[in-house]
Amino acid sequence: MNRPLLSVAVAALLAVGLVIALATRSADDPAPAAQVPPVAATPSADGLRTVSRATGIPRRALSAYVAAAQRVERDDPSCRIAWNTLAGIGSSESSHGSFAGSALDADGVAAPRILGVALDGTGGNRAIDDTDGGQLDGDTRWDRAVGPLQFIPTTWAQWGADGDGDGTADPHDIDDAALSAARYLCDAGGDLSDSYGWSRAVLTYNRSGSYARKVARTATEYAGAT
Numbered sequence: 001m002n003r004p005l006l007s008v009a010v011a012a013l014l015a016v017g018l019v020i021a022l023a024t025r026s027a028d029d030p031a032p033a034a035q036v037p038p039v040a041a042t043p044s045a046d047g048l049r050t051v052s053r054a055t056g057i058p059r060r061a062l063s064a065y066v067a068a069a070q071r072v073e074r075d076d077p078s079c080r081i082a083w084n085t086l087a088g089i090g091s092s093e094s095s096h097g098s099f100a101g102s103a104l105d106a107d108g109v110a111a112p113r114i115l116g117v118a119l120d121g122t123g124g125n126r127a128i129d130d131t132d133g134g135q136l137d138g139d140t141r142w143d144r145a146v147g148p149l150q151f152i153p154t155t156w157a158q159w160g161a162d163g164d165g166d167g168t169a170d171p172h173d174i175d176d177a178a179l180s181a182a183r184y185l186c187d188a189g190g191d192l193s194d195s196y197g198w199s200r201a202v203l204t205y206n207r208s209g210s211y212a213r214k215v216a217r218t219a220t221e222y223a224g225a226t
Helices: 002-028 048-055 059-075 083-094 153-159 174-189 195-205 209-225
Strands: none
Touching: 048 059, 048 209, 059 083, 059 174, 083 174, 083 195, 083 209, 153 174, 174 195, 195 209
C-alpha cells in the first residue's frame, strides 16, 4: 500500500532536484549561443605565410593571434583558447586592423588609429563618459572602443597587457591587443574548449548571439583552411 506513495514521493523529489539543477545551470551556463569552433593547427614561424594566404588573414595579424594563444596556453593551460577564435574576433572587430583604410605596420600598430563611435548613448550604445582624458581614443567627452580588437578604455585599464615585450601596453598594437583579448576571454569563459565556456566568453566580449555565431563561423572557416 505504501510503495506507490513512496514512488510518487521519490519521483517528486527527483523532479525538484532536476528543476534545481537546471535552474542552477541556466544561471551559470546559459545555452551556448554557438558551438565551439574546431581548433586550428598552430602554424610554425615558417608556416605563417602559407596560413596567411590560405585564410586571408594578414601575416602580421596572424602572428599576433598565434603568439597570444601560445602565451596563454603556457600561462593558463586550462583555458584552451585557440588562435582562430582570436582571429574570428579580430575579423569581426576590425578586419584584422584594416578597417576604414587602416593597416598594421611592421610593429603591429594600426595606422591610422581605429576608433569606434562615441559611446554617447545613441544608436543603442550605452553612454560612457570619458575615462582616459582622450589618451587612447582622442575624445575628451565620451569613451570610444579603440584598436584592432576594439577595447573600451575602462576595459583596457583592467586588461591591457604588453604582448610584444616593448615595455608598453597599447590597444592600437595588435600584439598587445591580442594577448589582452585572450586573457579577457579566458577569465570570462574558463574552458573555451566547451561550447558553454566559449559562448560565455564571446558574449562577454559582445553580448549578441548573432555576433557569437559570426565569430564561430569565421573561426571554423579559418580552421578548415589550415
